[in-house]
Amino acid sequence: MALRNSIWIVSPMVTRIPEGNPPAFPSARRVPARFLVGLIVVAIAAILGLNLVALKVAILASDPVTAQAFSMIPAIVGMLVYARAAKEPIRLARRWWPAAGAMAVSLTVVSTLGIAFGVQRVSAGIAALMISTTPIIALVLETIVFRQRRSWHGYAGVVIGFLGVAGVALVERQIGGDAQLLGIFSLLLGAFGWALGLILMKAAANTAPRSTLLAWTFIIGAPVLFAIGGLSNGLYVAWSWTVALAIMYAGVFAKTLSFLLQITAVRLGSPVHASLTAFLMPVFGALAGFLLLGERIETSQMIAALPLLLGVGLVLRSSVTVQHLP
Numbered sequence: 001m002a003l004r005n006s007i008w009i010v011s012p013m014v015t016r017i018p019e020g021n022p023p024a025f026p027s028a029r030r031v032p033a034r035f036l037v038g039l040i041v042v043a044i045a046a047i048l049g050l051n052l053v054a055l056k057v058a059i060l061a062s063d064p065v066t067a068q069a070f071s072m073i074p075a076i077v078g079m080l081v082y083a084r085a086a087k088e089p090i091r092l093a094r095r096w097w098p099a100a101g102a103m104a105v106s107l108t109v110v111s112t113l114g115i116a117f118g119v120q121r122v123s124a125g126i127a128a129l130m131i132s133t134t135p136i137i138a139l140v141l142e143t144i145v146f147r148q149r150r151s152w153h154g155y156a157g158v159v160i161g162f163l164g165v166a167g168v169a170l171v172e173r174q175i176g177g178d179a180q181l182l183g184i185f186s187l188l189l190g191a192f193g194w195a196l197g198l199i200l201m202k203a204a205a206n207t208a209p210r211s212t213l214l215a216w217t218f219i220i221g222a223p224v225l226f227a228i229g230g231l232s233n234g235l236y237v238a239w240s241w242t243v244a245l246a247i248m249y250a251g252v253f254a255k256t257l258s259f260l261l262q263i264t265a266v267r268l269g270s271p272v273h274a275s276l277t278a279f280l281m282p283v284f285g286a287l288a289g290f291l292l293l294g295e296r297i298e299t300s301q302m303i304a305a306l307p308l309l310l311g312v313g314l315v316l317r318s319s320v321t322v323q324h325l326p
Helices: 033-061 064-085 094-119 124-131 134-146 152-171 181-205 210-233 241-268 271-275 277-293 299-317
Strands: 006-010 013-015 029-032
Touching (some): 094 181, 094 210, 134 152, 134 271, 181 210, 210 241
């Protein structure tokens, strides 16, 4: 059906037109769903890639857990402001408490802490490689939980994308040497938490108010991060305007905006589509480092990044189920 493969975009809102009825707006244009999901994935990857630079600035003034804990404050405020603007309820209905609690544990605690502790113990190349397992884990969980099958494009794209990240890591000459088993385990745990959180989003996103669910996910997870940050480093931060702006970006953009885009990608496509940002993050992270920190991008890096783009394209070519937007 055409309705499964495309949606109608009418600025400034997204709506659905019943099959067989032409759009009532002359300016409406038909946009393939996989193309829209692809744009969302690229946007998320760009936001999170720039966030790598912001976190680098914040972590130099504190530590990974404390920086993430303080970024939850603007994230919560931003999500509640969006909920009010979108006329969604601030109070979360009791039936959605388990979903918010599970997402808080998986996304804001397990994923955040696993990645935070892992990157301190292994090289950047191995960290990127381990985080890139997120789409593979999401594909396995999606198959088990939702009993969905994909065409060969989806499975081939995940494998190629994973090999692409391995190529980037090899080019950086950072695989091996300082890798430690504990760091690798922590990163894999973080990737599992991210993938599981996306699966939970898919299960709840079709009926729960999106911004309300995400706001309470942050509210539940924030005290845990503050508690761990307080025990590990006393919540110390060498505050400056640069550090404050970096933490603000990590909260408002990398959490509030990124999570809203992720839950939209999950509803339009699947958890696997949303997790493809893990493949593109090294690309945008390197570009952000070049533009903001003056880090050099080698030609070999750009060549090694090509499999990442191919992998994303193959997964997006696989079947996409379009969900109703409110």
